[in-house]
Amino acid sequence: MRSYSLSELAQQIGATIRGNADVVVNNIAPLDKADEHQLTFISNAKFREKLAQSKAGILVVSEADVAFCSPESNLLIVKDPYVAYAKLAQYMDTTPKAASGIAKSAVISDDVLLGENVSIGANSVIESGVVLGDNVVIGANCFIGKNTKIGAHTQLWANVSIYHEVEIGEHCLIQSGAVIGSDGFGYANERGKWIKIPQVGQVIIGNHVEIGACTCIDRGALDATVIEDNVIIDNLCQIAHNVHIGTGTAVAGGVIMAGSLTVGRYCLIGGASVINGHMEICDQVTVTGMGMVMRPITEPGVYSSGIPLQTNKEWRKTAALTLGIDGLNKRIKALEKKLKSDE
16 A cells, blocks of 8 residues: 655645655545545634644645644645645546456457557447547447547546547546447437438547446437536436537536536536526526426526425425416416506
8 A cells, every 4th residue: 555745745736835744644534534544624614622632644634724633643734735635536546447458258340540549348349430549448338430549548447439520628527337439319200210310420528537436428410419528417317319518517415407408607406407498508507406497597696596495394295386376376366456447
């Protein structure tokens, strides 16, 4: 197990040191469980009272937290402890790669272009015309369809399916079970019979994009489905054909986006939200969990529609009142009409 000194970690994140620069830790642990061989951090002021009792070998804190720490504690003092934790977690990460080297059982077409140091796991299939950049890692049992391009340092975990003509940028991470480039839901109806419309567009994914497990991103019907740079998409999401997601947007688990939707830059979409298609959401919009977005959003801000949990008794009352709104509205209009006629 590798050890990391206070001075080494400070250099990685540009932190100010207080304490023994030579003290070492092996990994990261929660604030209330870390021991002298571990690093921890605080990101919420309500936990400051726990700092003095912490047994952690190294504490990552803000300047405002220092007064709450024991004088004997070894500190990395930073502007944002949570961001510092994220960077240190990457630096100290021991997660293995999805593959190492090219497995003998991998099936790779003769005309595939492989960059330097590419790894391809057991039983993966790489079809004709594929281009894999330097340091790409393809996990076991993956499928990469014809003429797909995957940029340098991108990693696919096991059992990922990438259809034909897909373009994926550099430094992307795609979790197991994701499907990218499957057919969009396009059909015409002829007297009750469904006529399939071939989906001939692409999926184009930018750089530094992360896609969660079992998420599906459909190819465009004619134009491309586009995921811009630095987008993060959680598990079990459905991104329909011709959706366009702007730079820096985060999409939590279980979100469903209908076709031809445009989501702006730096939006936050809460889990289990459902968003209608053929419309636009502007930049810097937050949709809280279980939001149902049926109309365009043209102003930045926070939007909600999910009903918070209630006891069953309270919910039944709320539902009854909701069902009576139409009748109440009619009564109010009738009263207003009568008042006007009496004037």
